Amino acid sequence: MESRLSLQELNNVAEVEIVYRRKPNCKPAERPVIRTSYDSYAVFMHYWNLDTIELIEEFKVIYLNRRNSVLQLLELSKGGITGTVADPRLILAGALRIGACAVVLAHNHPSGIVKPSIADETLTQKIKAAASYHDIIVADHLIISPDSYFSFGDQGLL
Numbered sequence: 001m002e003s004r005l006s007l008q009e010l011n012n013v014a015e016v017e018i019v020y021r022r023k024p025n026c027k028p029a030e031r032p033v034i035r036t037s038y039d040s041y042a043v044f045m046h047y048w049n050l051d052t053i054e055l056i057e058e059f060k061v062i063y064l065n066r067r068n069s070v071l072q073l074l075e076l077s078k079g080g081i082t083g084t085v086a087d088p089r090l091i092l093a094g095a096l097r098i099g100a101c102a103v104v105l106a107h108n109h110p111s112g113i114v115k116p117s118i119a120d121e122t123l124t125q126k127i128k129a130a131a132s133y134h135d136i137i138v139a140d141h142l143i144i145s146p147d148s149y150f151s152f153g154d155q156g157l158l
Contacts, residue, residue, distance in 0.1 A: 032070045037151035048144070071098055120143065124157070
């Protein structure tokens with residue numbers, strides 16, 4: 001059977017490359033290990049911009065390997081005062097790309113109130129369900145403020 005695709009068309013196919021580049025001089029044994037929700041909070045707070053935490057809602061993801069060592073932190077989205085977008089496809093694309101075994105989700109509420117909304121609970125369950133198809137664990141979801149945090153895991157909501 002003869003192909004009807006031209007060489008020009010065949011040359012216009014995008015290629016996907018799967019690569020993980022660690023920071024130079026950073027040995028795997030030196031990465032932070034997440035053992036508790038507070039460990040996750042500490043990592044997120046180290047990278048969160050405290051000048052905007054009470055102004056702009058953001059969503060971030062920590063990717064973990066099998067022993068819960070931090071592989072990468074992704075700044076997924078920045079929104080407005082009352083919301084931001086957390087696309088489960090982008091979260092999982094990152095996890096699959098680097099071979100993560102687990103993720104820790106986090107977002108802030110600029111109001112400082114760390115109680116989850118119904119939308120927060122629904123999103124968490126949606127991401128958890130999607131991740132389970134790839135054997136990726138949602139280890140926790142934190143809602144953070146400069147002074148405190150709410151852990152879905154600690155509250156039995158995962």
